[in-house]
Structures are given as C-alpha cells and as structure tokens.
Amino acid sequence: MSTIEDVAKLAGLSRTTVSRVINNHPYVSEDKRKLVIEAMNQLGYVPNSSARSLRSQKTDVIALFVPRIMNPFFSQLVESMEMAAAEKGYQLIICQTRYSPEKELNYMNLLKTKQVDGVILASIQNEWKVLEPFLDYGPIVLCNEFDEQANVPSVMLDQAQGGYIATKHLLEQGHRRIAYCQGGTRSNVASHREIGFRRALLEYGIEFEERYAFRDAFSSEDGRRVFHQMMKLSAPPTAVFTGSDEVAAGIVSEAIKCGYSVPEQLAVVGFDNQAITELMEPTITTVHQPVEKMAHKALEVMVEKIRSRKYRRREVYEFPIELIVRESTVSNRLAK
Amino acid sequence: MSTIEDVAKLAGLSRTTVSRVINNHPYVSEDKRKLVIEAMNQLGYVPNSSARSLRSQKTDVIALFVPRIMNPFFSQLVESMEMAAAEKGYQLIICQTRYSPEKELNYMNLLKTKQVDGVILASIQNEWKVLEPFLDYGPIVLCNEFDEQANVPSVMLDQAQGGYIATKHLLEQGHRRIAYCQGGTRSNVASHREIGFRRALLEYGIEFEERYAFRDAFSSEDGRRVFHQMMKLSAPPTAVFTGSDEVAAGIVSEAIKCGYSVPEQLAVVGFDNQAITELMEPTITTVHQPVEKMAHKALEVMVEKIRSRKYRRREVYEFPIELIVRESTVSNRLAK
DNA sequence: CTGTTAGCGCGTTCAC
C-alpha cells in the first residue's frame, strides 16, 4: 500500500509536486511530471480516497433513496441514475427505505456523517420538517417527488398530465363509467394523477364517483382483487385507469381468467410502460414516463448544487409524459 | 459542523474521552459518559466518516457489481443485498458494468483507492488473471458466479440442477424434441445449466441436437425470434427450455399470437420465477432461485472476510434450486 | 516552478 510519500521519495521530489501532478495542477515542469508518473506506475500508486475526502470535504458519492428496488419503475430509476452518476464521476449509494420513516431517517445520517455529498430522494417517508434540518449538512434533491414545504430542487414528471391523457383516451373510446385504481403512496404522485383523472372527467361532464375509486392497489395481486370488487358493483365500470402496469396486468389476467374479454368488456390502461405491457395478451395500453431523462436531470442538478453550495431554493423541472396505445383499450378483433 | 474537539470542550473533557464514549470503550466513568452524551446531543454531533475511515482503514462500504439493474434477476439480487448490508451496518455502492470489461476494471479501482472494503462480483467481464491483482487491496467474493482460476469465496446456485430438473420435467411430460434456449453470457451460469440439460437428456437416452440449441437469447424479443426459428425447423421441438422468464414469455406470447396453443403444441419452461410468470396466460412453469438466501450468504461471507483479512481461499457455497410447475408445461384444458 | 509546513477529524498508544 504505497502513499504519496513513497511516490515522492522514489521520484526524488516532494509530496506537493506529486499532488500537483495528480490533480493536474499547472506549474509543474514536464520532466518532473514524467518522473512522478513513472514512479506512480512503478508503485501502482493510487490516492487514498478517505484521505482525499477528509482533506477536500467531499466524497464524490451521492445517496439515492428509493422505497425498494424490485419495483420496475425504481429499477429503471436506479439504473439510469447510476449511469448518469458514473458519467459525472460519482458513485451511487443505494438506500431502500422500504416505506419506513425510521429507515429513511437513519439513512439521512449519511449526509450528516459526510459519507455522501448529497441525497436524492425518489421517495419521501417523513414530513418535510423532519427532513429539512439535514439541509445543514448538504443538498437534497427531490426526484419524482414534490413537497409544498420543501424549498429544494424538484425534478419530476407531469403526473397530472399522465392521469389526464390516459383518462381522456378512455373517454374518447366511448367509456363513461371509468374506475380509478391507484396505489395510495404517501407521495403526491398519486394525488396529481387523480387531479388529471378528474379533470378529464370534468371535461366530459362526468362526475367522479367515489365508489369507482380504489386507492390501495400496488401489486398484480391487488389488481386481481380490485377486478372482483369492481365487477360486483351495480353498473360496474367499463374501463379502468390504473397507477401501474403491474396492477393493470393483474386486472387483465384475472379478467381473462374469469372469461371476460379485454378491451370489449373492460378496457384497462396501465402506467409505466414496463416490459410486461408488450408481453400480455392483449398488450396493455400504458403511460410512458421518461424516467431516464428525469434521472439524468436530477443527477445533473445535484452535481450543480454540490458545486455551487446554493441549494436552498425551490426549482421545479417537469418532464412531459406520453400515452402508448395498445390492445387493452382498443378492440382489434375486427382487424384480426 | 461540530467536531470531536467541540464536544470535548463543551463537556470539559479531552477528545480521548469523547472518542471512548463514541466507540463504547470501557473505563469511562458513568458521570463523564453522561456529560459527553449530553454535549453530543446538544451539538448534534456526528463523527465524520472520512476521518474515521482514514484512521481505521475501513469504510463500511461494499461494492456490488452487476451487469445491469433492470434485469429482474439482478434487481432482486441488489434489493436483497442492500437489505443484508443494511442489517450488518454496511452501505452498498452499485456498479453496473453493462457487460463491459473496461467499465468493470474501472470500478475495480474503488478497491484500490480504498473507497470500499470489498467487492462482490455478481458478474465477471474480465479474465480472472486481470482481476486477481486487486486482491492485494481487499477481498473479492463471487456471487452467482464461479471461476476455476479464482481462489476466492464463491456463493452460488446449483445451476446444473436447475437445468436438470426443468428438462426432466419436460421429459416426464412425454417430450422428446426439446430445444435449449439460453443467453450465452460469458459466465458459466449458462454452461452449468446446459450440463444439467444434457444430463437429463442422457438419462432418457436422447441425444443433444445442436440445431435445437439457441445460445443468444436474452430478451423477450429474442424469445419471439427464437420461436420462429424453432418452428421453421423440420421436426420442430415440442418443448423448450429457456434461461430466463423474459425469453420464455416472449416465446409464449409470440406462439399464442401465431395461433399456437401452449403447452399443447409447445411447452415452455422459464427460469427465475419472476412476477411475469404468474401474469401470462398461460402462467409459466419456471425455476425458482433462492436469490435472497444467496445474497445474504454472499454478504455474510464478505463481512467475515473483511474482518478476518484471510480471503485468498476458494470456498464454495451452493444453494439448491427448485422447479415451479405452472400451466405452460402441463395442459389444464381438460380441467377447465 | 518547487519544497516546507500546517492541518482536515479521528483513534490510540503511552504516560499520569
């Protein structure tokens, strides 16, 4: 384990000069630079990052908070974020809060202990006032999240638009009894989607009916359950808006299993544009979210905030969202 | 940003005593301990981790190498590994090699620069002799991987058994022309599965036919392609073993789209037991891998190696694998 | 252009 001192000795120079070479400082003669590089190679020297961090007060590490990774939406977010980080020379520490405020709070200490230069929250489990004090220790950037109270940058998708275009699509197909089926995360992703959903209904002069609303659907199993709950209603819905492709897939799968035809008897629209939407029979209409763009932007903003050290200001970056029409909402039986 | 010095001053004690309290050292009187804790709380003091790392020569961070996260198998691995790490007080840095030897090599410097205490490889892109020199800087543990040359711990699943039981199941269903369809990763996960596949065939006195082998199938799209390739053969296979549920789903989806019935005209078995296997119609028979157990064990072994500093020895931990029979291999038309 | 020197914040002998 060689140190900068060893390199200096071998090259017959001082530590300073070696340090200058490492950090591409100007004012080092070409000969000495060669000497240093030679010595470094010979020793297989690499600077110790703890020492560097201690000295420079930065770690080049960013923490990314997600509720869990297995959820395909977050998988994609983590994947994109890691690539963006690598591109900028940062490492990513993954923190799964598992929807637990305690775990979230605990991971927040990474900022306090200076193990990371900043925290990107792709999930918020605590009240903002609980999180805010951590701003004393470094920047926090919200990604796919938003909080009225939080005066920090927020990179997000236009969820209201997502709810709107998906619902409008169903309305255009002639549906009038449309169910709303969403995972009721504490986040306002869900509430924004509902705003869009309601807006579309309003435009068509349709009243939002609470009995058509299911706000506890996260998994495909939930989808199956909701399907049965819906069909038991008097005047059951003819279409359903869902907050995730998994839920949509669960509904479609259960519907078909029970002999219903999709979309003829029940149209279904998902959310996320996951691989599964193209594998199901019928394929599933869904809402595509530019996760990669969002991740890149969030990381870019974070890096800028780390550099400038001015991060206590609300800045909102919003990306548009897009409907992808497939078979689960448009009958193609005739075409076949 | 308060330091240990500040705490000491406020408590009217020396840095040493504060340090002792932090590290639960004995020989600190109860009164002083109270004093220190009081002062720490008052200042909101938290030890600086860079300084600690520099001093103690450890970071409590482990790097996990995966080719990419979006692949559900690796999502699950990362998820489980992160939880196991959190449990043991470690952080996890995610490194996506994206199947690139250069990227892998680059990430390996995390070990050299002492940014991490150890590296868990859930994917190997370089020859072992390229990676081996890094052992001078810390432990490397293989997870879901194996290398003949590597004298390091290896935590894996019995892939040969996986190939065997899946194939045997197809044979028991009466199939005799069975295709082999697998992603030809550089890893020997694939080759072990093939060994099991061949062994099962052998037991039934059936010869392995190269024309039934497709070794370039990774995605559902590949599955669709392979389906057509298979069906164009003279005497096409009546069953297919695949190396991933995505590929299996692609095959099933395409088969049904083309009017084939599964499993009557083509039986399909997947690998990984992903969510999709229960959502497809028909549901997909697959091989369950105890990823969580493997991840926990790998992390446990890593922590032990970090502690003991003796890690240049081959140790193999192997977990059994299990077949889950669903509709894509067993006709239930009669039952319906 | 180059070297000397002083910490960054912490843990740990070694004396008392």
Added chain:
DNA sequence: GTGAACGCGCTAACAG
C-alpha cells in the same frame, strides 16, 4: 479513569 501527543494520507497556503 483520564489526557497529551502522534499520525492515518492528502491538499493548500506560504515561502523561496
């Protein structure tokens, strides 16, 4: 039981 002092490896003044 407690404190003074050293050094982990590095960077950044400050001199020269």
